[in-house]
Amino acid sequence: MQRKFLTYCLLFFIPVVLGYLVMEGLTLKIPNAYEINKKRLQQDGNTIETLVLGSSQIMSGVNPEWLESPSLNIASGNQHHDTDFKLLKGLLPRLKNLSTVVIEVSYSHFELPHNGKDFWKNNEYLNYYGVNCFERATYFKDRLIYLSYPEFFSARIQDYYIDKKPMTDFNEFGYNYADVYGQFHALNYDLKAIDAMRSFKINTEENLAVFQTNTALFVELLDFLKAKDLQVILCTLPMYHTYLDKRHPGILNRRDGMLEWAARQYDNVQLLDMEEVTEHYVLRDFWNQSHLSPSGAKKFTLSLNALILSP
Amino acid sequence: MIKGRQWRPFFIFNPKPNQVLFNSFDFGLFLVLAYVLYWGIGTRQRKAQNIFLLLASYVFYAFWDWRFLALLVASSLVDYFAGIGMASSPSDSRRKLILWASITWNLGVLFLFKYFNFFIESFESMFQLSASGVYQFWNVAIPVGLSFYTFQTMGYTIDVFQKKIPPSKNILNFLCFVSFFPQLVAGPIEKASSLLPQFDQHRSFDMQRSKDGLRQILWGLFKKIIVAEKLGLAVNMAFENPESYNFITLSYAVILFCFQIYCDFSGYTDIAIGTAKLFGFNLSRNFRLPYLAKSNSEFWQRWHITLTRWFSDYVYSPIVHAAKRKTTAVRMMALLLTMTLVGLWHGARWTFIVFGVFNAIIMILERIPLFKNRGTLRKKLSLSPRWLSLSYVFLLFLISGVLFRAGSMDEAMFILKRIFSFTWEGAFTTLISWKLGYLVFMIAAELFFRRKEYPLQSLERLAPKPVRWAIYYLFIILLVRYAEPKEAFIYFQF
Numbered sequence: 070m071q072r073k074f075l076t077y078c079l080l081f082f083i084p085v086v087l088g089y090l091v092m093e094g095l096t097l098k099i100p101n102a103y104e105i106n107k108k109r110l111q112q113d114g115n116t117i118e119t120l121v122l123g124s125s126q127i128m129s130g131v132n133p134e135w136l137e138s139p140s141l142n143i144a145s146g147n148q149h150h151d152t153d154f155k156l157l158k159g160l161l162p163r164l165k166n167l168s169t170v171v172i173e174v175s176y177s178h179f180e181l182p183h184n185g186k187d188f189w190k191n192n193e194y195l196n197y198y199g200v201n202c203f204e205r206a207t208y209f210k211d212r213l214i215y216l217s218y219p220e221f222f223s224a225r226i227q228d229y230y231i232d233k234k235p236m237t238d239f240n241e242f243g244y245n246y247a248d249v250y251g252q253f254h255a256l257n258y259d260l261k262a263i264d265a266m267r268s269f270k271i272n273t274e275e276n277l278a279v280f281q282t283n284t285a286l287f288v289e290l291l292d293f294l295k296a297k298d299l300q301v302i303l304c305t306l307p308m309y310h311t312y313l314d315k316r317h318p319g320i321l322n323r324r325d326g327m328l329e330w331a332a333r334q335y336d337n338v339q340l341l342d343m344e345e346v347t348e349h350y351v352l353r354d355f356w357n358q359s360h361l362s363p364s365g366a367k368k369f370t371l372s373l374n375a376l377i378l379s380p
Numbered sequence: 381m382i383k384g385r386q387w388r389p390f391f392i393f394n395p396k397p398n399q400v401l402f403n404s405f406d407f408g409l410f411l412v413l414a415y416v417l418y419w420g421i422g423t424r425q426r427k428a429q430n431i432f433l434l435l436a437s438y439v440f441y442a443f444w445d446w447r448f449l450a451l452l453v454a455s456s457l458v459d460y461f462a463g464i465g466m467a468s469s470p471s472d473s474r475r476k477l478i479l480w481a482s483i484t485w486n487l488g489v490l491f492l493f494k495y496f497n498f499f500i501e502s503f504e505s506m507f508q509l510s511a512s513g514v515y516q517f518w519n520v521a522i523p524v525g526l527s528f529y530t531f532q533t534m535g536y537t538i539d540v541f542q543k544k545i546p547p548s549k550n551i552l553n554f555l556c557f558v559s560f561f562p563q564l565v566a567g568p569i570e571k572a573s574s575l576l577p578q579f580d581q582h583r584s585f586d587m588q589r590s591k592d593g594l595r596q597i598l599w600g601l602f603k604k605i606i607v608a609e610k611l612g613l614a615v616n617m618a619f620e621n622p623e624s625y626n627f628i629t630l631s632y633a634v635i636l637f638c639f640q641i642y643c644d645f646s647g648y649t650d651i652a653i654g655t656a657k658l659f660g661f662n663l664s665r666n667f668r669l670p671y672l673a674k675s676n677s678e679f680w681q682r683w684h685i686t687l688t689r690w691f692s693d694y695v696y697s698p699i700v701h702a703a704k705r706k707t708t709a710v711r712m713m714a715l716l717l718t719m720t721l722v723g724l725w726h727g728a729r730w731t732f733i734v735f736g737v738f739n740a741i742i743m744i745l746e747r748i749p750l751f752k753n754r755g756t757l758r759k760k761l762s763l764s765p766r767w768l769s770l771s772y773v774f775l776l777f778l779i780s781g782v783l784f785r786a787g788s789m790d791e792a793m794f795i796l797k798r799i800f801s802f803t804w805e806g807a808f809t810t811l812i813s814w815k816l817g818y819l820v821f822m823i824a825a826e827l828f829f830r831r832k833e834y835p836l837q838s839l840e841r842l843a844p845k846p847v848r849w850a851i852y853y854l855f856i857i858l859l860v861r862y863a864e865p866k867e868a869f870i871y872f873q874f
Contacts, residue, residue: 071585074591075416089860210406210409219861220862221864
């Protein structure tokens with residue numbers, strides 16, 4: 070009886086497992102920045118001098134193509150300082166020539182809880198970078214990408230294979246030229262319509278408890294970088310004026326205060342505070358209110374490049 | 381008292397978020413392994429089966445945080461020895477003393493982990509003791525399942541005291557009863573008279589029962605992953621920015637929340653009951669289509685039945701029983717106290733207390749003879765057309781739902797004010813669009829198969845194997861297609 074039931078179960082689940090393997094294979098074949106970064110780490114890990122960490126804002130805002138020093142941008146959507154820190158520690162032994170670490174400190178970075186719902190990306194970090202961000206022992210399941218967020222990857226599979234949406238156009242440095250965040254493009258860069266958009270993602274909720282936790286970790290990160298004798302560039306990226314207007318003054322003041330304190334406290338820290346320095350940026354330099362387009366990224370990356378090269 | 385600093389005992393930290401949730405791959409793997417090994421032991425080895433179940437349950441619990449395992453074992457041992465002690469005590473006063481020692485332990489643990497900060501903060505704000513408001517004693521997470529297993533063991537001790545059941549003399553069985561992993565973290569809260577003897581019975585492999593269990597797990601996963609989580613996205617959207625939505629959208633979001641929490645918790649319960657069936661156990665039914673209730677009193681007889689039964693048996697009835705005159709006023713006061721405690725059981729927040737009080741007041745109003753011939757609202761509602769009683773219950777849902785979901789009383793009052801002042805200002809959105817279809821399907825299936833424990837139970841009788849398998853595959857495809865990064869069940873926090 071037991072054997073019969075187990076046979077039934079095995080027969081039933083074989084197609085499920087096969088189906089899963091197909092989905093996993095399809096997911097892995099979609100071009101992505103992690104895969105490109107993985108190859109670069111394997112091939113040029115020893116030559117990389119600049120490492121860029123942060124969330125989607127710096128991911129779309131820094132294109133290593135325009136940096137003169139060999140660079141790697143491993144920023145990713147909603148990637149917080151705690152993950153940045155774990156990735157840095159995990160990758161450091163492989164980046165023998167690393168001299169500069171660029172860290173994004175967006176307007177709301179300190180008052181958003183760590184990792185949040187994006188812990189599923191830990192599978193990507195483990196699978197592509199070989200870094201364990203789970204804070205626990207891992208096993209084979211933690212390397213499966215599709216399983217980490219089936220709904221998200223199902224949608225990507227549909228977009229890429231079925232609807233054939235132009236969602237990926239990576240350069241050799243893993244920078245995506247495709248319009249991923251492009252609400253402005255969807256509005257045909259109509260200034261009136263864009264300025265009238267009231268609903269876009271911005272955190273305006275103060276959270277002092279989270280601020281306390283996040284800044285404590287941030288200080289730990291800076292101490293670590295100091296101990297490793299690495300140069301640090303803390304940067305903010307240009308934002309569209311409607312985003313700037315909507316920022317909460319309390320959150321903003323605390324973030325700015327923290328940045329100034331860090332620059333005073335650590336002699337290896339430099340600031341590149343460009344959030345409000347937008348006079349050289351035109352409408353088409355933005356994908357949306359909080360993300361730069363490739364043309365905007367070129368401008369920002371050149372500013373970053375100048376700072377890295379400055380004595 | 382340490383001001384402005386968090387005191388953290390050396391042995392307790394916040395647990396890491398690696399939880400074995402019922403809707404996770406980790407649990408699936410754990411379940412397959414446990415199932416194969418359990419039946420592999422052999423059906424004649426009951427003791428070995430129980431030892432295995434105990435180890436499996438402790439491993440399962442230790443995945444959340446192994447340090448809280450000590451608390452679980454300690455609670456089990458306290459009540460086990462309390463039972464033995466009461467049975468061997470010749471005098472009533474000694475038995476009473478043991479009972480109160482056990483209750484003090486259980487409530488003490490519950491108070492310390494769940495309510496301590498809440499009472500201190502409320503006390504501070506009431507007497508304005510702290511200008512900065514940052515007294516903080518504990519920075520610990522609530523041990524998962526604490527409210528459930530504490531109530532289960534307390535129920536056992538009270539039953540032994542009242543001589544409703546004999547004390548368990550088998551420590552292995554008792555430890556299994558407290559920690560049985562399918563129902564350890566979020567119930568159903570089992571009575572000792574129902575679950576404990578099952579550990580003493582011969583359990584042999586039954587293919588039909590295993591199939592039944594798997595089907596119930598599948599249905600539970602559907603309710604959790606497809607319905608509750610999708611509704612949750614819509615509900616979060618409205619509750620995070622209530623000022624952006626008009627009263628229609630907010631009312632709609634609250635109703636969706638009521639279904640979200642139903643699908644979340646009853647989905648969990650289905651998985652728990654289904655899992656228990658795989659191991660040859662029967663757990664109590666926890667829901668009976670609560671959205672069909674015709675009054676608030678009936679709603680509570682259909683919603684989280686094991687909790688309502690617990691409070692009815694161990695709080696309401698003893699209070700009424702202890703009163704010299706069992707007048708309506710006494711019963712109403714007992715009801716008010718019981719429902720307030722039901723609210724507080726859900727969490728250390730004023731919104732939960734108000735939730736309990738609100739429900740108590742409604743239930744009292746439903747039971748007071750307000751009409752001719754001592755007619756009560758409850759009786760009137762039971763005789764009224766279905767649409768009228770449903771509208772009534774949904775209106776109550778609206779208020780209860782806001783109190784249950786809101787993070788604070790201010791937030792709850794803001795939303796309620798917006799709803800009941802019929803504020804048009806703000807966006808109207810359907811929030812969930814076509815995915816509402818899954819909820820409609822779930823309700824239709826539960827209504828159509830309402831005589832069954834869960835809708836898929838009838839499948840074996842109604843459809844041939846190829847059709848059944850096709851349906852199972854369809855469910856699995858949907859589950860995989862729409863699974864989000866694993867989300868905790870709402871009731872795990874209680």
